Amino acid sequence: MAQIKIDHVTRKFGKNEVLKDISFELEPNKIYGLLGRNGAGKSTLLNIMTTRIFASSGKVTMDQQSVVENDDILADMFLMSEVDLYPERMRVEKIFKQAELCYGSFDYKKAYKLAEEFGVKLTARFGGLSTGYHSIVKLIVALCVPVNFVFFDEPVLGLDANHRELFYQELLQSYEERPRTFVISTHLIEEIAQIVEHVFILDQGKIVIDDETQAIIDRSYAITGPKKAVSDYSVGLNVIGHQTLGGLRTDYIYGDLDDERVIPDTIKIEHVDLQKLFVYLTEGSVNYVKE
Amino acid sequence: MLKSKSNRLALYDFNRSLIRLVWTFVWFVGITIVIPVLFSITFNGSTGFKLNSTGFAFVAGLYLFIDALMFNYDNFKWTIQNGISRRTAWWARIKGILLLALVVLVIDMIEMFVKGQKITVHSVFVGYQNETVGTYLIAIVQLYMGLLMLALAGLVVGCFLALLNKRGKAIVIIGFPVVLIVAVTNLARALVHANIDWTGIVNFSKIMFGYSDSTGNFNPVNSSIVMLVWILVCGGLSYWFSQKLRLRRD
Known part of the structure; x- marks a missing residue:
């Protein structure tokens, strides 16, 4: 099965280095979360992976073949991004x-079903829709194109709670029906924490976490108790x-x-959820060691 | 072959261009025929319409240039969104232009036929005024190449402008004509005062157009080669620019 490899990718905009020597791999049939604060480089990375922009150095490959100018590989990917690339005057059905024209096939049955569930008018012009409905149209296309790699960049932008819930349900159902790789880049970490199997955390242009979701949570702890007891216990820990x-x-x-360290009765140790971990890992003011 | 991605895209591109061409004609007919005819009927009592005064071929040619000039960034946006490489999108665009130029050629010929004009009149490069099949064929081929020259010139400019952001475009669109006018004015002034021997330039031009001093005829092969070189250079430049296209945030 196809695998995408991001190999030492760097991207500079003028003097600003947005991505710094990024390397990771995307395996088939897995749901990934790509997390990072605003300006961390998530969209830039996804844009490079789909050749919308080019890397300053490094390369993106699928099965050892570069994605750049490779129609076969590009036809196996879809990036649903926050920017709207469809013509404003185009009707939803035409989109x-x-x-279908570009990807060779399209799951119309599913698309019509999703359009009905989300309340999208097929005859509406794309430019006449609200931000939320722009996202919905793009989500429908993303779930109905015959590709093995779907990238979502802020997929729920402008969506209300009901539509967000519906999207997550449809995403999981779609994954169950036809497993493929999804990469979800979002700020709403709590909402995707239960969905993603593997997490990448991007901070200041670097991947600081690249691990299975459960493994990350298993290695995250909150040590609570009297100040001195907690400080003493935490000495030397990350x-x-x-x-x-x-x-x-x-x-x-x-x-x-x-494991050798004795846990005092006065302190409590519990695991930290993904959102809290993300907040502390990416908070610039705190001095920490990224592993 | 017809099922290939670039062919599918080319037909899609061509269909959209054709629809826009039809709309251009609708507006053209409305502005240049319907409105004047209505005025004539209202004020003079006659239509005042003359077939010879129409300029569909000119409009179609102009449209060909503008269609190739515009929509390049928009095309890039939706093709890259749908997993199409820049190369395939460019190739599809070229095929679409080849088809559209063919349509414009047919319009041109129909208009000439309706107006009772000879095609050789339009083909200034063809010096063989005898009306043989070969002469007509050369004239048609050269007319088609002329249309392609026009379209590909538009494509080069369009692909170049597609690389620029709004500010860059504004600078080029406003600045370029100003610079051009100043340069041409200065060049004209310099040429007026300079004592230039034009013989070399004239001889070179004769070679380019295949003019024979002895017969007074033009050899269409020479001019065809010049046109072909123009088409290839413009095609190459547009490809080079299109390879540099990237998503902008403006």
Whole structure:
């Protein structure tokens, strides 16, 4: 099965280095989360992967073949991005036909079903739709094109809670019906935490986390207790952030705990959810060691 | 072959161009025929319409240039969204232009036929005024090549402009004509005052157009080669520019 490899990709805009020597791989039939703060380089990375823009150095390959100017590879990918690339005057139904023309086939049955569920008028012009409906049209196309790699860049932009819920349901159903690789780049981490199997966290142009979701959570801890007890226990561990409330302190740790170390009765250790981990890992003010 | 991606795209591109051409004609007919006829009927009582005064071929030629000039970035946007490489999109565009130029050629010939004009009148390069099949064929081929020259010139400019952001485009669109006018004015002034021997330039032009001093005829092969070189250079430049296209945030 096809695999995408991002190999030492760097991207500069003028003097600003947005992506710094990024390397990772995307395996077939897996759901990935690509997380990062605003300006971390998520969209730039996805744009490079789909050759909308070019890398300053490094390469993106699928089965050892460069994606650049490779129709076979490009026809196996779809990037649903926040930018609208469809002609404003084009009707929704025509957008489906355009996708069929380019990708060779299109799941009209599913597209019509999704359009009905989301309440999209097929005869509406794309430019006349709201931001939310722009996202919905693009999501429908993304779920109905015959590709093995679907990238979502802010897929739920402008969507209300009901539509967001519906999208996640449809995404999982679509994955169940035809497993393929999805990469979801979003700020709404809590909403995708239960969906993604593997997480990439991008911070200041670098991948700081590249691991299975469960493994990340298993290695994230919140140590809570009296200030001194917590501080003593955390010495030498990879503390990525902390909170204090009165006499209580919570240290957030990413990495293995010291099994030899005795855990005092006064402190409590629990796992941290993905969102909290993300916040502390990407918070510039906190000094931490990224593993 | 016809099922290949670039062919499918070329036909799609061609259909869209054709629809726009029809709309151009609708507007052209409305502005240059319907409205004047209505005025004539209202004020003079007669239509005042003369077939010879129509200029469909000119409009179609102009449209060919503009169609190739415009829509390049828009085309890039939707093709890259749908997993089409720049090369395939460019190749499809070229095929679409070849088809559209053929349509414009047919319009041109129909108009000439309706107006009772001879095609050789339009083909200034063809010096053989005897009306043989070969002469007509050369004239038609050269007319087609002339249309392609026009379209590909538009494509080069369009692909170049597609690389620029709004600010860059504004600078080029406003700045280029100004620079051109200043340059041409200065060049004209310099030429007026300079004592230039034009013989070399005239001889070179004669070679380019295949003019024979002894017979007074033009050899169409020479001019065809010049046209072909223009087409290939413009095609190559447009390909080079199209390979550099990237998504802009403007």
